[in-house]
Amino acid sequence: MNAVNAQWRLAARPLGLPKDSDWEYVEEPAAEPADGQFRVAVEYLSLDPAMRGWMNEGRSYVPPVGIGEVMRAFGLGRVTESRHPDFSVGEHVSGVFGVQRYVISDGRNVNRVDTSLAPAPVHLGALGMTGLTAYFGLLDVGRPEPGQTVVVSGAAGAVGSVAGQIARIKGCRAVGIAGGPAKCAWLVEELGFDAAIDYKRGDLRADLRRHAPDGVDVYFDNVGGGTLDEVLRRLARGARVVICGAISQYNAREAPRGPANYMQLLVERASMTGFLVFDYTDRYGEAIAQLAGWRRAGELRSREDVVRGDLEDFPEVFLRLFRGENTGKLILQLDEPS
């Protein structure tokens, strides 16, 4: 095999939005698997807002990507060579494969993917980490009850669109916050949200008052910033704020903005709780079965925003996340190497 492994490595820690000089494109011969290893040809790259956080220095829930290291990313691909007893050539697998064409694995933290259950990209979206994040964040941390109002920010994004639909399935009033009329129409007309608020209209306060007249019982936050502050103003008694992300702050060049209205937690005896999907590995099976069941029954729709391209396109496609250009799960599907 003379396969060439193309990679994007982190060249510098970005200030603000990542720019070309923060990345280094490298091509080198693909490594061969040793005994107990196999090689995966990556076919789909998962593009997630959290990746921006992994590029920063400092203490977080995982170590930062080191300068000169291959950028960390979830991916899905096919086993092309195997010297591992449990993984056979041709099988689809997913895992943290990095932004590269080929990866060598010993099978740890790699999941076999059943593409008869759903097309491959769905396994990076509603039936992958994205869906699991929405599932555990909303149900375990948010604990919504039927009839309660659940507000989701970043609602047209990968996690938000699933979280809002689970809220609707559980008998809640699901209100999404998203950017632009097209996304908002999609939330209400296609995904069955009870209401959608276009934050770009610039009247979030009044819109929240209108669409959450009895207050917000659960707020599933993907964006932080001014949106979080406005929702805090409308919390219902005993509300739960679920901190899933803060995409509005990930590229901030100055200190991130904290929620100035956090004392509403006291006024309304409410809580704000952070979580990480990785703490729920023991229950992934249960959750995926549930998500797949809802999907099969037509109750849960997944949308993958699949961009076809070459690995070289990664830096540019990645930025779509922060420009709000994706609807649903952003995925880079790699063309066959030419």
Add this chain to the structure above:
Amino acid sequence: MNAVNAQWRLAARPLGLPKDSDWEYVEEPAAEPADGQFRVAVEYLSLDPAMRGWMNEGRSYVPPVGIGEVMRAFGLGRVTESRHPDFSVGEHVSGVFGVQRYVISDGRNVNRVDTSLAPAPVHLGALGMTGLTAYFGLLDVGRPEPGQTVVVSGAAGAVGSVAGQIARIKGCRAVGIAGGPAKCAWLVEELGFDAAIDYKRGDLRADLRRHAPDGVDVYFDNVGGGTLDEVLRRLARGARVVICGAISQYNAREAPRGPANYMQLLVERASMTGFLVFDYTDRYGEAIAQLAGWRRAGELRSREDVVRGDLEDFPEVFLRLFRGENTGKLILQLDEPS
């Protein structure tokens, strides 16, 4: 009876620290109790940081004090006239009596005070709302476990000094944050805190690292602002942040400062929860019995910072809270009217 009722009424909503023109001093004939009512001569006024919040306009957990209304305050006094079957002349009672010499009551939300159990001021402190706030906030919201590290800000204040002692009683490592060496010495030497940090030294980050080497499991916050942000940086996995108050922000002339490091809640899978003591009325009896027991056994010390004076001194004494001049519970003991 020709008793004169002196009162402080709210004249204007303060910007920043309350100033003279925000208050109006009024003297008028004391009202007589009707059938089913009694009259209380207020002897002790409880001075609490929360009172500053009650002076602001806007939605909160209680309506604001109206312009022209008697300033709201807890107090303790003696029944001087009674046409109520359950309250006799001479009994000590506590309740929300307002900043005034005399109050007419129908007995609702008024508690009989047993001054044989402890001196009167203690019933406004460790055995009053103050102690109850510390008790429920720490134990019910913070849920500390033996061996865990509990950090309390405003630790030399009324609530903080009790919260830290309860943490110590429960087998936790109690670390107090307070202003100045005298308060810090008092916390460690008199109250048995394991450590005290003088935030005025200006090295809170390093001091927290030293005194909470394994991270902060429970943070009982009375101050907000930069202190909250620094403690968020040191949270332990699964930490609970209890939002009791934010005295550093109560007199802010601009928008209050939100905790910029709130995403540490995600990194450490931690929660930040507000509470109000008034939600626990059903359990006041249990808590007071427990607090009184600890006090009797010498495990819980209470300190009342009792200022003797006239009602006219109220505005000036009240400001001591915000200058950090009190240690323990600040109380204005009213001299007999001259």
